[in-house]
Amino acid sequence: MTSPYSLPCLKRVAICGGTHGNEMSGIFLVRHWIRNPSELQRDTFCATPFLGNPHAIEKSVRYIDRDLNRTFSAEFLNSKDSESYEVRRAWEVNQIFGPKSSSQAYDFMFDFHNTTSNMGTCLIVDSEESLLSMHMCNYIQKHYTRSSCPIYLYQLAEEETNSINSVAKAGLAFELGPQPHGVLRADHLAQMRSLTACALDFIDLFNKGMLFPAFEIDAHKAVQYVDFPRYPNGEISAVVHPKLQDKDFLPLKPGDPIFQTADGEDILYEGHDITYPAFINEAAYYEKKVAFVKTEKHTFSLPALQKKF
Template identity: 55%
Template sequence: MSSLPIPREPLRRVAVTGGTHGNEMSGVCLVQHWLREPGEMQRPSFTAVPVIANPKAVAACRRYVDRDLNRTFINSNLTTTATADDPYEVTRARELNQLLGPKASGKAFDFLLDLHNTTANMGTCLIADSIHNVFVMHLCRHLQLQNPEQRCPVLLYQRPGEESYNVHSVAKNGLGLELGPQPQGVLRGDIFSRMRSLVTSTLDFIELFNQGAAFPAFETEAYRFVGLVDFPRTEDGNLAGTVHPQLQDRDFEPLHPGAPIFQMFSGKDVLYEGETTVYPVFINEAAYYEKGTAFIQAEKLTFSVPAMPALTSSP
């Protein structure tokens, strides 16, 4: 595995962002709480900063105002001269890039944890850019070991050669938490508590790393995006069917050729015609209707993560 460089110095600046999507309430409420009472986030070796990523969307309890903020952190948006006609999220992305970045620079925050909810049955999902970030892979392993009662699958959002575009890409290292199912604009106590515990475990891991802990090599698996599947539609673009009951809520379970994926309003089943087994994720996600996506196809990878040696510099 060709790996990104492992940090050789303690991570000093950490950010936790909520409200990247303004109607995903676990992260919104946690960050709002920590803005009032930040003590829970602090550790001896680093400073952790809570940030509401999209305050206008949070105020309106909407996913976004003009466009999806979590698809906006590409260089063409961050480096283009600002104009009065820019979408709000492009302006906000530039502000966050200055606050937490600049992206791909030595001045960027050392780590960013971005908090999300989904209406899909994704459970406790850890969203990373690629398998090549050894620090993040060890963090994911730590979260899995700390939460043995939960599956905690790792989902790799970035395709080979694709520019990173989400909020946590502005930091040197980053991870997204995607917890569900939870309706948009609703706060569920169980998911709120689970997310709070995961944030605590993440901050504790960074503290362990900063204090000189070493982490052994391990074998693991992750899921990588390979394609999008839209709903069946009529000629004028309206829905002609829905996610099949046999597929609904089965995120991260294998989908074999010939299995039903949609049920037409006529009653006819639509079968998966692919030649290989895939793993659907974000099945029937409410926010993806506008994106023309009924679910995302992923492939399962098994790979080795090298050991992460202890820091040689003192905390």
């Protein structure tokens, strides 16, 4: 019998809301937990809540100068001087919860997000190689009963992790939608709260020595960003097709419509393989020139996991 993979106890756990200052579920919950952290207490640890981008939260905007959740790369963390508020904030977060890739970094960080896309209750991990996070996803899928929880693996090939939770040794993001930016929804608040409780229970059980057996799990791995059709001057020339809208994580086949012009002309998907689009028509991605993200659906096999004794 193969021995389980072992990792140390998770003693220092952080929960971030407001990495984007207009995604309200995490902001609301973190503010509540800062006032009353008892909900984050478990037998073996207590999670630390914090607000990711305070200035953007004050203005109810995604960011001030640049996207904070794309700012935790070596390029920005190692830069000596910057006028960008988000770069300076990344230094602060890295100093408190990191340094990134060091033995002093926090053991785990959660990051809370809302999306205008129909992503449902989505669990976001950098890659399938993040064993602890994938085990947590498997536990959540088995114990969270309100809805299915698709897994989105965001790290493209050869891409450096640059999200806020990459400062910690491991991390997981919750992406709930559809929800308009700047708006609170009680149903998504309740879902995010329950997801958090489930995830914290997993950490507590891990710390107490529970053996988590090997398993297979499906996940959607990002492979390509797809832009809107555009006129030569850069303006968008077609919108997301009604038959694609709200179909996040559902199969998109070659020849299916993906865009529609103002004249009613359909633009079809010309890929050769079935893809599973995510973040379809996300409002915040217009500036990034992303209409949706192509993903591949894979089944991954993960080894057993247990606390290092």
